[in-house]
Amino acid sequence: EIVMTQSPATLSVSPGERATLSCRASQSISTNLAWYQQKPGQAPRLLISGASTRATGIPARFSGSGSGTEFTLTISSLQSEDFAVYYCQQYNNWPTFGGGTQVEIK
């Protein structure tokens, strides 16, 4: 099993500021990584796949980077609708998810 570790668990950010979320894989997964956003009571929404490719309709303020074992999701200027929980998921092998990062209003 590939273990995905996200940090921090909670990130407090002011609207308009930049948010940087990290995801680490227990072994190399190349760029087989996705990021999701989940709001309370809703299904996850795909933001990024292939570590850096935005999904259809995802704003340009969301960007992903990394390869191997270290990955980053950056939200360049947080909007009110971006406060949510973010999960990374690897699909280099059978899929596993990170524990999530809660992005909250500072």
Add this chain to the structure above:
Amino acid sequence: QVQLQESGPGLVKPSETLSLTCTVSGFSISGGYYWGWIRQPPGKGLEWIGNIYHSGSTYYNPSLQSRLTISVDTSNNQFSLRLSSVTAADTAVYFCARGGAISPYDAFDIWGQGTMVTVSS
């Protein structure tokens, strides 16, 4: 547009079998893509359950494999989940989702709204 909708009992007794169906609209399952189930216990993270292709090929989470059956019904554009011998640890919101077009392991780009299943006597 492509939509997925989960359906099934919201309450299952311990030791019994949990059964859910995902109905796909706006896209024919026979047209390709892998289709999956993911669950989320209350207040916790996401766990992949398994995937299926329209041909019937299945891919299961090793930790659930002994209790799990995923099947597809292309005539009704549905796929289903059966999880046997359930315990309270299987209480979760269950999501169905569309996976990749080529690989059985990929990101999930379209999700159902999810259905809460509680295991309790």
